[in-house]
Amino acid sequence: MNIMKKSIQLLSALLVLCGLGACNKYLDIIPDNIATIDYAFRLRSTAERYLFTCYSYLPALGAFETNPANAAGDEFWLVPTSGSNAWKIARGNQNKASSYMNYWQGNNGGKDLYQAIRECNIFLDNVEIVPDMQEDEKARWTAEAKFLKAYFHFWLFRMYGPIALIKENIPVDAGADKVYPVRSPVDTCVNYMVQLLDEALPDLPDKIENEVSELGRVTKAIDLSLKAQILVTAASPLFNGNPDYTGYKDPEGNLLFSAAADPGKWERAAAACKAAVEYCEAQGYHLYRFDPAFFQHTISDTTRIKMNIRNAICEKWNPEVIWGNTNSLAGSIQAQATPRGLDPTKTANGGTQGNIAPPLKIAEMFYSNHGVPITEDKTWSYADRFKLRKVTAEYKYNLEEGYTTASLNFDREPRYYADLGFDGSIWYGQGRFDDDDNLFFVSSKKGQPATAQNQGSYSVTGYWPKKLVNFNNVIGDGSTYTIQTYPWPMMRLADLYLLYAEAQNEVNGPGQEVYRYVDSIRARAGLESVVSSWQNYSRNPTKYTTKDGMREIIHRERLIEMAFEGSRYWDLLRWKEATAELNKPITGWDLDQEDAAAYYRERVLFNQSFSTRNYLWPLPESELLSNKRMNQNPGW
Incomplete structure (x- = not known):
């Protein structure tokens, strides 16, 4: 589905992971006929499962x-x-009509990472209302969600280049300028990902203490390592003054690559x-x-x-x-x-x-x-x-x-x-x-x-x-x-x-x-x-x-x-x-x-x-047909 068509109010709270460790099946934690966001954040246990839902989108x-x-x-x-x-x-069979390993929309082998970003945003918007949690735990979980949000943006960025940054979810009554997002220039994308990682760093643990149940969750070392990987990628020839993309602009005339x-x-x-x-x-x-x-x-x-x-x-x-x-x-x-x-x-x-x-x-x-x-x-x-x-x-x-x-x-x-x-x-x-x-x-x-x-x-x-x-x-x-x-x-x-x-x-x-x-x-x-x-x-x-x-x-x-x-x-x-x-x-x-x-x-x-x-994958054609504020990657 297209980014702009997915409102935050259309959350399917039925899907939550039972845990990070090894469980790949989903549990229905919402009673029948009460599929609301509020229910997912009513208890620490359900909120944690929602966080694990964010983790589940990792490729x-x-x-x-x-x-x-x-x-x-x-x-x-x-x-x-x-x-x-x-x-x-x-x-040589990649195409824009039905692209393979489509992580923009989540089909043909890819996961919907924009949906993953929205799930992270929902978590960030609601974790503070969970009643039975300590503040330091809320801070840690918030940091994990910010890290995951940065990672999902990076995965998309590496494939598609300049991407739409979904910094917050779109209200139901939002205007067209919000519902139809634009792509951000390369440097803006990189700075936003790094900003999220910098914000997350202080509240992440140095190491995992409870290894039985928490191995695989984000630490400071993981955060710093991803930041290093993102900045090396941004400094590399594909994204740093690439002459192949000289003058490449979005439909509103904004340059997307540094000259x-x-x-x-x-x-x-x-x-x-x-x-x-x-x-x-x-x-x-x-x-x-x-x-x-x-x-x-x-x-x-x-x-x-x-x-x-x-x-x-x-x-x-x-x-x-x-x-x-x-x-x-x-x-x-x-x-x-x-x-x-x-x-x-x-x-x-x-x-x-x-x-x-x-x-x-x-x-x-x-x-x-x-x-x-x-x-x-x-x-x-x-x-x-x-x-x-x-x-x-x-x-x-x-x-x-x-x-x-x-x-x-x-x-x-x-x-x-x-x-x-x-x-x-x-x-x-x-x-x-x-x-x-x-x-x-x-x-x-x-x-x-x-x-x-x-x-x-x-x-x-x-x-x-x-x-x-x-x-x-x-x-x-x-x-x-x-x-x-x-x-x-x-x-x-x-x-x-x-x-x-x-x-x-x-x-x-x-x-x-x-x-x-x-x-x-x-x-x-x-x-x-x-x-x-x-x-x-x-x-x-x-x-x-x-x-x-x-x-x-x-x-x-x-x-x-x-x-x-x-x-x-x-x-x-x-x-x-x-x-x-x-x-x-x-x-x-x-x-x-x-x-x-x-x-x-x-x-x-x-x-x-x-x-x-x-070098850059094609944006799904259906996305461009719906959102006239976006254009296709060069050559596609």
Whole structure:
């Protein structure tokens, strides 16, 4: 439904969540024939449920189909029978008549975030009348609602650019100038979101004390981290003096984008990132490292580093996760990321689907074992990457000894082996560990266990996102596959470190402060520092000494570290690099072949096409037909 047609008096108070923790069903707390707003705020318990209704609108990023960043770009490719709405965007089918992943109105895979904002406004208008609450609790809940309101505006802003700011709900008797809202300029949108976060900050808790019932609710660390993310996005080329939008105005003649890039926006972003980093560290957040002392199996140093990487995502509430979304548990996505037939003695690998597939260009994105791109490493032959090699004992903790696979899979950084499953790779965990004699290995050439057993359950490229799969999952007898779910990490410290390094480089260029935060992430991943790696192994050994060169390094580091977490798509957009990356072909191995020489040939699956207009999504056409004060995004 259109924004202006939804009055605050038309609240459906029947829908309220029973709780944040894990309950996805709704309870009717309103007696028959008394569906009023007043009833929802008559008691603390009902008001809290209303707050949880506001939380329920958070996009479910831990489910593959409901996170648009998963399939709308190029990080995953799907089986031909897939009906994913986001994947239709990746294939060039986004449209204004019936847009996919529509978060403006809430259809075709999207949630109605303007309805979410109205729910927040209703809560803010009424929380003060709740009689059985302490004032400090009212202040905290008010802060949470303001944070959520800022987040929902940010989600819309990132998709549509200049948006309508719904600062308060519209009275029934409002005039046309109120009923039909206009879009606000980019800078106004950003300042309003930041204002809400600043207002919320003082009344949010430092940490969650009652973890049993409140984990996932907003804290100061989450608030500061979102502020940093918003300001980095606003300082990035898409929104900061973008020449593609020069002169773009609304129907009333108001400019919606700034005419020139403002370096001060990067300074503001860097300050926000620094404040968030320092606060999080003071609260005890730190980069996750796996501690084998609390593990019953013997593991190698190689495997320990891979556990550092995988568990930073999959171990619930680990000290790196700043914000875990309890309304979005990573469950089904793990089955989609696990190859079928890991254990050929079990029926169909416990019903896993194994159907989300990183393309070959994503596999090539990861560094060599020297911590530089494989196209830059002077010791690594990029031209020979498709040639065959047999696995020797020195690679036994990453690859199946004696197996023949492509050179592309040799001598890569630890994140390559932690994040990806592929033909000949170890699939660590699932009940098999380093001290077992019969580890799981992926075998995916034609006729082998991980190949297509039906039209929907296989990887079209020959790669799987192992990073997303909890190593404690167990392939059981028959068709059982026991999945250990975890709250989706909406923000973790590594993300924040890289945002800070990026902003600091834009302000002052490369230096110790920039290297420090990038190198801390590289060290956790078993790599040498940026300076050491580029000096010793890169064909461009001074790249890290210039702002442009370090920008490229930070971007690549971010794409690798945040792979498969829903960041790549939005990063490519805000950097304005999507016109380069999303016009490259999607390729994979030749799955129809039985022998290695034929299988390891690059096969084109799809030729993507991305134009300048795709940087901003189209506003729904029905919205523009109803509201003449709004106009369409450029190119649509």
